[in-house]
Amino acid sequence: MSSYIKFCVKRARRAQRNLRERIIMEDVLPSPLKLICGLDASYKCGQIIATAVLLSVDSLEVVEWANHISKPPIPYIPTLLAFREAPALMAAIRQLSKEPDLLVVDGHGYAHPFRCGIASHLGVVLNKPSIGVAKKILCGTPQGSAVRKWRPVVDKGEIIGAEVYTMEGEKPIYVSTGHRVSLPTAVKLVLEWVRGHRLPEPTRLAHHYSRVAVKEVKCRES
DNA sequence: GCGACAG
DNA sequence: ATCTTGTCGC
Numbered sequence: 001m002s003s004y005i006k007f008c009v010k011r012a013r014r015a016q017r018n019l020r021e022r023i024i025m026e027d028v029l030p031s032p033l034k035l036i037c038g039l040d041a042s043y044k045c046g047q048i049i050a051t052a053v054l055l056s057v058d059s060l061e062v063v064e065w066a067n068h069i070s071k072p073p074i075p076y077i078p079t080l081l082a083f084r085e086a087p088a089l090m091a092a093i094r095q096l097s098k099e100p101d102l103l104v105v106d107g108h109g110y111a112h113p114f115r116c117g118i119a120s121h122l123g124v125v126l127n128k129p130s131i132g133v134a135k136k137i138l139c140g141t142p143q144g145s146a147v148r149k150w151r152p153v154v155d156k157g158e159i160i161g162a163e164v165y166t167m168e169g170e171k172p173i174y175v176s177t178g179h180r181v182s183l184p185t186a187v188k189l190v191l192e193w194v195r196g197h198r199l200p201e202p203t204r205l206a207h208h209y210s211r212v213a214v215k216e217v218k219c220r221e222s
Numbered sequence: 223g224c225g226a227c228a229g
Numbered sequence: 230a231t232c233t234t235g236t237c238g239c
Contacts, residue, residue, distance in 0.1 A: 040229090041229070042229095043229090078226080078229090079227075079228085081229055084229080106228085108228055112228080118229085134228050137227095138226095138228045139226095
């Protein structure tokens with residue numbers, strides 16, 4: 001009853017090509033930003049726990065959060081993460097009582113082999129400014145040495161994202177445009193949202209609440 | 223053909 | 230991402 005049509009990689013690729021054409025790489029976002037939304041997902045017993053956390057930009061404090069538990073529609077396939085997690089994340093966002101100005105997604109945006117990672121996917125589908133924050137590179141190579149805590153990641157001669165050193169003594173993170181946010185702005189904002197941890201607050205807190213929710217989930221037999 | 227591969 | 234005990238380090 002959960003899925004009415006079989007997942008088709010070719011169709012998914014076609015969808016990614018279409019979404020990719022709609023990505024806006026320039027800054028088209030509210031100023032000032034008031035509410036931002038951190039997004040992350042965890043898994044337990046074959047279920048996905050999608051978490052959306054609303055933060056006030058001024059204080060970086062949690063305004064509210066929501067979880068949505070469901071069965072993942074497809075297995076994890078590198079480069080097709082959005083088709084596994086985006087539906088659940090959108091359901092979690094819908095449960096929020098206020099609308100965020102911008103999404104901070106756990107995963108890449110433009111820094112994707114086909115330039116359409118989950119952050120861009122969500123941003124375009126929801127027509128919402130978005131930024132991708134990943135812990136590992138999916139494609140591309142960091143170039144040069146870091147200036148002001150970051151250096152570009154280049155793929156096929158194109159700057160697709162940034163390697164960002166958010167904390168001394170810790171591994172860098174990877175930031176890219178999702179939708180309606182330029183790369184320099186994305187990096188600037190992410191650095192503003194770091195509070196003593198490797199991950200910026202929206203992503204870190206989304207991961208935290210998702211982990212809390214995971215512990216509540218009880219596995220069943222059969 | 224082979225290896226790599228966000229979460 | 231998850232499965233997993235103790236363990237090394239800030």
